[in-house]
Amino acid sequence: MAIRFSFPSLIIATWFFVALVAGSLPLHPDAILLNKILVAPEFHAWLGYDDLGRSIAERLILGARTSFLVAMCVVSISFVLGTTVGVMAAWFGGWWDKVTVLVIDIFIAFPGILLAIALSGLMGPGIMNAVVALSVVGWVGFARLARAQTLTIKHREHVTAAQALGTGTMSIAMHHILPLIMAPLIIEATFAIAGTVIAEAGLSFLGLGVQAPDPSWGSMIRDGTRFMLVAPHMVLAPGMTILLVVLSINLLGDSLRDKMDVRSRA
Amino acid sequence: MLNYLGARLFTALIVVFGVMTIVFMLIHIVPGDPVEVMLGESAQVVDREALRETLGLNLPLSTQWVNYINGLLHLDLGTSLHSKRPVIDVLAERIPATSLLAGTSILIALIIALPLGVLAAVHKGSIWDRLAMTFSMLGVAIPNFWMGPLLILVFSLWLGWLPVSGNDQISSLVLPAVTLGTALAAILSRMIRASLLEVFNEDYIRAASARGLLPSTIIWKHALKNAALPVVTILGMQIGALLAGAVITETVFSWPGVGQLTIDAIQKRDYPVIQSCVLLISLTYVFINLLTDLAYAYLDPRVSLSE
Numbered sequence: 001m002a003i004r005f006s007f008p009s010l011i012i013a014t015w016f017f018v019a020l021v022a023g024s025l026p027l028h029p030d031a032i033l034l035n036k037i038l039v040a041p042e043f044h045a046w047l048g049y050d051d052l053g054r055s056i057a058e059r060l061i062l063g064a065r066t067s068f069l070v071a072m073c074v075v076s077i078s079f080v081l082g083t084t085v086g087v088m089a090a091w092f093g094g095w096w097d098k099v100t101v102l103v104i105d106i107f108i109a110f111p112g113i114l115l116a117i118a119l120s121g122l123m124g125p126g127i128m129n130a131v132v133a134l135s136v137v138g139w140v141g142f143a144r145l146a147r148a149q150t151l152t153i154k155h156r157e158h159v160t161a162a163q164a165l166g167t168g169t170m171s172i173a174m175h176h177i178l179p180l181i182m183a184p185l186i187i188e189a190t191f192a193i194a195g196t197v198i199a200e201a202g203l204s205f206l207g208l209g210v211q212a213p214d215p216s217w218g219s220m221i222r223d224g225t226r227f228m229l230v231a232p233h234m235v236l237a238p239g240m241t242i243l244l245v246v247l248s249i250n251l252l253g254d255s256l257r258d259k260m261d262v263r264s265r266a
Numbered sequence: 267m268l269n270y271l272g273a274r275l276f277t278a279l280i281v282v283f284g285v286m287t288i289v290f291m292l293i294h295i296v297p298g299d300p301v302e303v304m305l306g307e308s309a310q311v312v313d314r315e316a317l318r319e320t321l322g323l324n325l326p327l328s329t330q331w332v333n334y335i336n337g338l339l340h341l342d343l344g345t346s347l348h349s350k351r352p353v354i355d356v357l358a359e360r361i362p363a364t365s366l367l368a369g370t371s372i373l374i375a376l377i378i379a380l381p382l383g384v385l386a387a388v389h390k391g392s393i394w395d396r397l398a399m400t401f402s403m404l405g406v407a408i409p410n411f412w413m414g415p416l417l418i419l420v421f422s423l424w425l426g427w428l429p430v431s432g433n434d435q436i437s438s439l440v441l442p443a444v445t446l447g448t449a450l451a452a453i454l455s456r457m458i459r460a461s462l463l464e465v466f467n468e469d470y471i472r473a474a475s476a477r478g479l480l481p482s483t484i485i486w487k488h489a490l491k492n493a494a495l496p497v498v499t500i501l502g503m504q505i506g507a508l509l510a511g512a513v514i515t516e517t518v519f520s521w522p523g524v525g526q527l528t529i530d531a532i533q534k535r536d537y538p539v540i541q542s543c544v545l546l547i548s549l550t551y552v553f554i555n556l557l558t559d560l561a562y563a564y565l566d567p568r569v570s571l572s573e
Contacts, residue, residue: 105277106284110544111551112510115288118544121532122296198409202514205411206529218411225415225518229423239412247407 008248015245019068022061029058030213041233048233050223056237059215063238066216067245070131070209071196075189077135082142083185087173089143090150100147107140113199120208130209134199138192145188149181183260190253194246201242217242270563278556282549283335289545290334293537294327300537320345321537338545344538348531353542357524361546364523367442367516368508372501374447375454382451383458388485390463398455405452410511414445414518431520442519446511450504457500461493468492495566502558506551513547 033053041048047056089100107115119133120126153159154177162172203209204218212219217238224234293300301314301323318324321344322333337344343353386398421441422430429438465471466489474484509525516525524543531539 102277102280102284105281106288109281109285109552110288110548111506114510114513114544114547117510117513117528117532118292118540119296121529121540122292122537194407201409202411206514206517206532208532221412221415225418228415228419232419235412235415235419239408239416242409242412243404243407246409247403250403250407 008251011244011248012252015064015068015248018061019065022065025061027058027061029054029062029215031055047237048231050220050234051227051231056220056234059220060217060237060241063215063217063220064241066127066204066210066214067197067200070127070134070200071193073131074134074138074196074200075192077131078138078142078192079185079189081135082139082144083146083178085139086143086146086148087150087177087181090147090154091169091173091177097147100143104140104144104147107137108144110137113137113202116199116203117206117208120203125208125211127210127214130200130203133203134196138196141188141192142185145184146181149184150177153177153180187253187257187260190249190256194249194253197242197246197249271560274556274559274563278552281552285548285552286335286338286545287331289541289548290331292541292544343542343545346531346536346539348534348536348539353538356527356539357542357546360522360524360527363521364512364516364525366439367446367512367521367523368505370439370443371446371450371508371512372505374443375450378448378451379454379458383455384462384485384490386455386459387462387466388481395459398459402452402456405448408449410445410449410515411518413448414442414515417441417445418519431518438519438521442515442521445515445518446508449511450508453504453507454497454501457497458493461496462489465489465493495562499558499562502555505554509547509551 031054033049033055035053039049039053047060050056050059085100089097113134116130116133116137119136120129123129123133159172159176162176167176200209201216201218201221204216205222207219207222210216210219220238221235224231224238227234301318301321302309305313305317315324322330325333341354343357345351346353346356349356382398382401386395389395418430418441421428428440429435431438462485471484471489474488475481479488512523513525513528515521516523517529520526524546528540528543528547530536531543
């Protein structure tokens with residue numbers, strides 16, 4: 001499958017690349033330049049400086065690493081955990097399935113990132129706690145999808161044949177079920193990455209994610225809201241970055257859905 | 267219908283108990299001693315034991331759970347550690363502000379999404395359709411903690427039309443409600459469009475147009491009524507996103523509702539208040555979803571018959 005060279009894929013590729021090399025770049029996101037406090041974008045620093053005289057461009061780059069790491073960790077954990085639970089529920093059925101569905105229903109009853117806000121608030125702010133809190137919320141979507149998909153595939157001939165041949169449960173799940181339910185799960189993962197980027201920024205905005213002085217797009221917006229009249233660039237730059245990244249991932253998800261999953265095409 | 271009603275109510279009841287249990291467990295699954303977190307590490311042993319006893323944390327877990335659920339059933343949510351007042355009173359003060367904000371946001375969302383979704387579906391593939399879908403994509407990708415500051419920047423600071431924050435006058439409601447409303451409208455307009463496009467293929471629409479009815483009559487009387495059912499379900503589910511979004515939006519605009527109370531309580535480590543806020547928001551959401559499901563089953567007999 002050839003990925004077309006498009007605007008969204010360019011943005012996502014930049015995000016990946018910047019996040020991966022950010023650590024080895026000669027950046028000083030915490031360096032304070034007292035004569036540059038709240039200075040608007042200029043030739044040498046085209047995104048300007050924040051309230052402590054730190055370069056916004058450099059903080060955005062380090063923030064990209066934060067959001068990338070959090071998104072990858074949360075979505076990987078949720079993907080593996082949720083898919084395992086979902087496939088097992090559908091495969092074994094009976095009480096096991098009923099209990100899983102109930103647990104999923106209970107977790108879905110907590111709207112949006114409310115549970116993640118409460119959890120990271122109670123566990124104390126910090127990036128690891130944010131990852132845990134977002135994963136606790138994130139696995140549910142994968143579990144529900146994996147369960148529904150497995151139910152439709154469970155009674156197909158090739159699965160029955162494998163069972164008749166005495167293939168083990170683990171092997172059936174890995175070789176006969178997972179490959180067939182992978183497409184919708186990958187699409188779900190794409191949207192989950194976008195959701196996690198917003199959620200991490202949201203937690204950091206509330207002061208529950210990344211702690212100062214480490215940069216996060218969300219905490220940059222929060223810092224900026226206090227200086228909006230004098231330095232609107234402090235809010236505009238990180239917000240625009242989140243918008244571009246999330247929009248690109250969603251567009252990529254939409255085109256993936258069109259390519260891989262014909263049934264859901266509107 | 268009765269069977270469906272019974273089954274749906276039963277599930278809702280179990281979910282309510284599950285939600286209560288998770289909220290109860292919140293302070294127990296957190297690593298470390300909650301009392302130490304609340305009082306700080308330098309607190310005296312006597313003080314710690316006193317607080318432990320006040321909160322009932324010295325009792326066995328099962329007893330604590332029974333006490334907690336029993337308290338909830340009697341509308342006893344405990345006492346705020348910070349203001350020393352009953353949590354139920356603190357919550358009751360905040361509920362009207364959040365209800366007003368949520369209600370206005372839904373209204374704004376419908377005012378934007380309904381014409382937009384209809385326009386996009388009727389003129390599918392046209393410039394209107396593309397505009398509506400661009401709006402939808404942007405609305406989903408703009409987080410409300412950025413939308414809020416943007417609106418403040420434009421309408422309060424540059425144009426000076428509306429107040430920055432607070433709840434002193436009715437105009438304070440506009441910006442937070444627009445922030446939440448546009449986010450909801452983005453999803454809703456997409457759903458209305460998809461739902462209408464599906465309905466347009468039905469025989470009764472073709473029959474209606476064969477009878478020579480005006481296109482506007484067909485759209486508003488025949489198509490929209492049938493397309494509304496799935497949209498109402500989606501709306502019910504999106505109320506959750508709205509309520510969770512209210513937590514952040516209220517913080518942005520210092521809107522004195524349940525959401526701001528939640529964040530305040532988190533910062534003050536006021537555990538009983540945090541628990542009660544999360545419980546209130548989640549149970550509201552469960553209740554709204556139950557209502558939409560029952561309304562759907564009542565309006566569309568196929569739902570309850572298929573069970």
